[in-house]
Amino acid sequence: xxxxxxxxxxxxxxxxxxxxxxxxxxxxxxxxxxxxxxxxxxxxxxxxxxxxxxxxxxxxxxxxxxxxxxxxxxxxxxxxxxxxxxxxxxxxxxxxxxxxxxxxxxxxxxxxxxxxxxxxxxxxxxxxxxxxxxxxxxxxxxxxxxxxxxxxxxxxxxxxxxxxxxxxxxxxxxxxxxxxxxxxxxxxxxxxxxxxxxxxxxxxxxxxxxxxxxxxxxxxxxxxxxxxxxxxxxxxxxxxxxxxxxxxxxxxxxxxxxxxxxxxxxxxxxxxxxxxxxxxxxxxxxxxxxxxxxxxxxxxxxxxxxxxxxxxxxxxxxxxxxxxxxxxxxxxxxxxxxxxxxxxxxxxxxxxxxxxxxxxxxxxxxxxxxxxxxxxxxxxxxxxxxxxxxxxxxxxxxxxxxxxxxxxxxxxxxxxxxxxxxxxxxxxxx
Numbered sequence: 001x002x003x004x005x006x007x008x009x010x011x012x013x014x015x016x017x018x019x020x021x022x023x024x025x026x027x028x029x030x031x032x033x034x035x036x037x038x039x040x041x042x043x044x045x046x047x048x049x050x051x052x053x054x055x056x057x058x059x060x061x062x063x064x065x066x067x068x069x070x071x072x073x074x075x076x077x078x079x080x081x082x083x084x085x086x087x088x089x090x091x092x093x094x095x096x097x098x099x100x101x102x103x104x105x106x107x108x109x110x111x112x113x114x115x116x117x118x119x120x121x122x123x124x125x126x127x128x129x130x131x132x133x134x135x136x137x138x139x140x141x142x143x144x145x146x147x148x149x150x151x152x153x154x155x156x157x158x159x160x161x162x163x164x165x166x167x168x169x170x171x172x173x174x175x176x177x178x179x180x181x182x183x184x185x186x187x188x189x190x191x192x193x194x195x196x197x198x199x200x201x202x203x204x205x206x207x208x209x210x211x212x213x214x215x216x217x218x219x220x221x222x223x224x225x226x227x228x229x230x231x232x233x234x235x236x237x238x239x240x241x242x243x244x245x246x247x248x249x250x251x252x253x254x255x256x257x258x259x260x261x262x263x264x265x266x267x268x269x270x271x272x273x274x275x276x277x278x279x280x281x282x283x284x285x286x287x288x289x290x291x292x293x294x295x296x297x298x299x300x301x302x303x304x305x306x307x308x309x310x311x312x313x314x315x316x317x318x319x320x321x322x323x324x325x326x327x328x329x330x331x332x333x334x335x336x337x338x339x340x341x342x343x344x345x346x347x348x349x350x351x352x353x354x355x356x357x358x359x360x361x362x363x364x365x366x367x368x369x370x371x372x373x374x375x376x377x378x379x380x381x382x383x384x385x386x387x388x389x390x391x392x393x394x395x396x397x398x399x400x401x402x403x404x405x406x407x408x409x410x411x412x413x414x415x416x417x418x419x420x421x422x423x424x425x426x427x428x429x430x
Contacts, residue, residue, distance in 0.1 A: 004172065004173075004174065004175055004176070005175060005176040006176065006177070007176075007177055007178070007179060008176045008177070008178060009178065010034040010035050010037070010038040010150075010178050010180065011038050012176070013035050013038065013148050013176055013178050014035060014038035014039045014041070014042060016109065016146055016148065016175075016176065017039055017042070017045070017048060017109060018048075018108075019044050019045050019046045019047070019048070019066070020046055020047045020048070021045075021047075021048045021049075021108055021109060022048075022049050022051070022105070022107040022108050022109070023039075023048065023049065023050045023051065023107055023108070023109045023110075023111065024050075024051045024052070024102050024107040024109070024110045024111070024132065024135055025050070025051075025052050025110070025111040025112065025132065026052070026053075026112060026113070026128050026130050026131065026132035026271075027052070027053045027054040027072075027073060027128065027130060027131075027271065028054045028055070028056040028075070028185055028273065029056075029113070029126075029127045029128040029184055029185060029271060029272065029273060030112055030113050030125070030128030030130060030132050030271070031052065031055070031056050031057075031111075031113065032111050032112070032113050032148075032149075032150030032178070032180070033056070033057060033059070033150075033180070033182055034150060034178060034180040034182070035111055035148065035150055035178055035180075036059045036061055036111075037059055037060060037061075039061050039064075039067070040059055040060035040061030040062070040063070040064050040067070041060060042064070042066075044066075045064060045066030045067055046066045047066065047068075048066055048067045048068070049067075049068045049069075049070060049107075050067060050068070050069050050070065051070050051072070051091070051098075051102065051105075051107060052069065052070075052071055052072070053071045053072035053073035053074075053098070053335065054071070054073045054074075054075040054078075054335075055069075055071065055075060055077035055078055055081075056077070056185050057077065058077050058080070058081065062077075062081045062086045062087075062088065063086060065087075067087065068087040068088075068089070069081070069086070069087060069088045069089070070089050070090075070091050071088060071089070071090055071091065071335075072090075072091045072093055072095070072098040072131075072335055073095075073334060073335030073336075073337055074090055074326075074332045074333060074334055074335055075334070078090075078332075079331075079332070079333070082332075090332045090335070092336065093336065094297070094336045094337065094338065094339075094340055094341055095130070095131060095241065095270075095293050095297050095336075095337050095338045095341070096131070096293045096294040096296075096297040096298060096338075096341065098131045098293075099130075099131035099132075099134060099135065099292065099293050099294060100294070102131060102132075102135040103134060103135060103138065106135075106138070106139075106142075106145065107135070107139075107145075108139075108144075108145050108146065109139070109145070109146045109148065110132065110135050110136045110138075110139040110140075110145070110146070110147050110148070111148050111149075111150070112125060112128075112132050112133075112136045112147070112148075112149050112150070113125075113126070113128065113149070113150045113152050113155060113182075114126065114149045114150070114151055114152070114155060114169070114177075115151070115152070115153070115155045115156075115157045116151050116152075116153055116179075117151075117171045118157070120170075121170050121171045121172065122168040122169070122170055122171070123149055123151065123168060123169050123170070123171055123174065123177075124155070124157040124158060124159075124167055124168045125158075125167050125168065125169075125290070126155040126156050126157060126158055126167075126290070127155065127156055127158065127184065127243075127271060127272035127273075127279065127282065127290065128271045128272075128290075129160065129167050129270060129271070129290050129291060129292050129293075130270045130271045130292070130293050131292075131293045133165065133167065133292045134165075134292050136149075136169065137165065137169060137173075139175075140169060140173045140174060140175065141173070146175045146176070147169075147173070147174055147175050148174070148175055148176045148177065148178070149169075149174050149176075149177040149178070150177070150178045150179075150180050150182075151177050151178065151179045151180070152180060152181060152182050152184075153181050154181055154182060154183050154184060154279075155184065156184075156272075156279050156280075156282045156283035156284075157283055157284050158282060158283075158284070158285065158288060158289070158290045159286070159288075159289060159290075160289055160290055160291055160292075161263070161289055161291060164291050164292055164295055165292075167289075167290045167291070183276075184276075184279050185273070186274070186275050186276045186279070187217060187273055187274060187275070188275070189217070189218070189219065189222050189245060189274075189275070190218065190219045191219065192219040192220070192222070192223050193219065193359075194395075195359045195360075195394075195395040196219040196220050196223060196359075196395075197223060198395035199220050199357050199359070199393055199394065199395050200219075200220050200223035200224050200227065201227075202393045202395075202397070202398045203220070203224050203311060203355055203357060203393060203398075204224055204227045204228065204231070205398070206309070206353060206355060206391060206393075206398065207224070207228065207233075207309055208233075208307070208309075209232070209233040209235065210233065210235045210236075210306070210307055211233070211236060211237070211306075211307045211308070211309045212236075212237035212238070212239050212260045212261075212305045212306050212307055212308045212309070213228075213236060213237065213238055213239075213240065213308075213309055213311070214238075214239060214240040214241065214308070214309070214310045214311065214342050214346070215240060215244075215246060215310075215311040215312075216240075216241070216242045216244060216311075216312070216313075217242065217244040217245070217246075217273060217274060218313065220311075220313070220357050221244065221246050221311060222244075222245065222246050224246065224311060225245075225246025225247070225249050225250055226246075226249065228250060228255060229249050229250050229252075229253035229255060230253070231255075233255060234254065234255055234257070235255075235257050235259060236250060236255045236256050236257065237256070237257065237258045237259060237260035237267075237305070237306065238250070238256060238258065238267040238268065238269075239260060239262070239263065239267075239268050239269075239296070239302070239305055239308070240267075240268070240269050240296075241269065241270055241271070241293075241296060241297055241337070241338040241342070242269065242270075242271055242272065242273055243267070243269035243271070243272040243273075243274070243278075243282070243288070244272070244273060244274045244278070245274040245275050245277070245278050247267060247269075248274070248277070248278050248281050248282075251267070251281075251287060252281075256287070258287075259306065260305050260306050261304055261305055261306040262301060262304045262305055263289065263291075266287060266288065266289045267287055267288045267289070268288075268289050268290075268291055268296060269288070269290060269291075269296065270290065270291055270292065270293045270295075270296040270297065271290070272290070297338045297341045297342070298341070298345075299341050299342075299344045299345035299348070300345075301345070302341070302342065302344075302345025302346060302348075302349055302352075303345055303348045303349050303350075303352075304349070305345075305349050305352070306349075306350065306351065307349075307350070307351040307352065308345070308346045308349035308351075308352040308353075309346060309352065309353050309355065310342040310343060310345070310346035310352075310353070310354045310355065311355045311357065312325070312339050312342060312343065312354075312355070312356050312357070313325065313356070313357055313358060314356050314357070314358045314371075314383075314392075315328045315333065315358065315362070315371065316328055316358070316371045316372075316373055316376065316380065317356070317358065317371065317372055317373070317389075317392055317413065318372075318373045318374065318375045318376045319372075319373070319374055319375065319409070319410040319413050319414070319425065319428075319429055320375070320386045320406065320409075320410075321386035321389040321392075321401045321409055321413070322376055322382045322384070322385060322386045322389070323339075323343075323356060323382065323383050323384040323389055324376055324380045324381060324382060324383055325339045325356075325383035325384065326339070326381065326383050327380065327381035327383070328377075328379070328380050328381075329364065329377065329379045329380065330379030331379075336383055339383050339384060340383060340384050340388065342354070343356065343384045343388050343389070343390070344384075344388050346390075347388065347390045347402065353390060353391060354388075354389075354390040354391060355390070355391040355392075355393060356384075356389065356390075356391065356392050356393070357392075357393045357394075358371050358392075358393075358394060359371060359394060359395060360372060360394040360395060360396055360416060360417055360418040360421075361418050361421075370417055370418060370420075370421035370424075370425070371394075372394070372413050372414065372416055372417035372418075372421070372425065373425075374424075374425055374428035374429060375428075386401075389401050389402070390402045392413065392416060393416075394416040394417070396415065396416050396417070396418070396419075397415055397416050398416075399412040399413065399415070399416060401413070410429045411429075413425075414426055414429065
């Protein structure tokens with residue numbers, strides 16, 4: 001590689017990729033769309049592997065026969081691409097495990113999205129340090145590898161912590177950068193159903209006061225945040241993998257003090273995904289710090305948090321208490337992400353509680369089925385093992401499985417099932 005190239009076009013950046021090569025980029029908010037599209041347009045690629053996750057668009061490289069995409073977290077794009085026969089594989093690893101693999105495997109080209117340089121020449125990784133920040137910094141320092149940034153003026157600028165690099169890199173350290181304006185992907189909050197509202201009420205009954213919270217996006221977390229914003233607790237801490245609109249609402253309501261026992265005084269996350277209003281609120285917000293994923297998701301750190309409450313979703317739970325949250329009926333639906341890390345960490349934190357929420361039924365192939373199952377099927381994968389599962393909540397109730405023997409927990413889980421399916425579950429359990 002010659003000396004640092006400075007600013008280049010997307011096509012020039014794509015030309016840096018060899019016909020046989022390895023690439024790494026971040027999840028949805030950290031994907032440089034212009035560069036990925038230019039790579040996809042290449043016709044001379046023979047064996048390029050792209051490591052990424054939660055693709056934000058159906059990039060043409062998915063159809064390029066010379067490119068294999070390995071995703072650490074499936075979303076709608078990966079699912080559709082796989083159904084069309086594209087070369088898309090799922091990499092089974094938790095979120096901070098994905099970063100560890102990247103540091104070990106050392107992909108030759110690391111791509112990231114950053115802000116433009118500030119007055120001192122620093123590019124911020126904004127809303128997505130996640131599993132790409134440290135691999136990018138390492139690639140930038142390695143003369144045999146490439147660190148290429150897509151500089152986006154719409155990326156919110158966010159600080160990190162000094163001991164973890166402050167979520168930034170100096171432009172002089174980057175091998176090449178492409179200027180491309182692209183509005184960060186915004187996700188609408190779905191309207192809460194009556195079942196969602198019932199689940200959210202049960203969650204709030206368990207949350208209590210003086211807690212540190214982790215939760216994501218969706219109707220249930222949004223309702224939990226709304227109730228907390230209107231409630232009496234004025235001493236909430238935030239330590240979360242994904243920062244969503246609910247966190248913003250709690251801050252605006254004056255509920256967040258961040259007395260957590262770890263990273264006190266600031267809200268901590270590893271990526272953000274939500275509305276355009278969220279991104280505007282985040283830009284240069286001194287109350288928020290974005291950290292590389294191992295400094296957020298490591299269960300050893302989570303166990304140090306004060307009254308830590310982790311709120312996660314699931315697809316199915318069987319009567320043993322095994323949780324399927326990413327792979328059911330032979331289909332990769334999402335990914336392990338931080339699910340198991342936060343379940344295990346919250347349960348073992350002082351005063352902590354791990355809460356897993358799901359509706360009691362789902363519609364699969366036009367047929368209503370129970371998400372409380374007698375046993376996970378041959379086509380299902382366990383995301384969280386039974387000995388880590390604590391609180392499980394449906395619209396029909398809440399139960400702490402960690403204090404129950406096998407027969408008692410089966411009976412309790414049947415009580416969380418929809419009434420139409422309870423007799424069948426009792427027969428299967430007998």
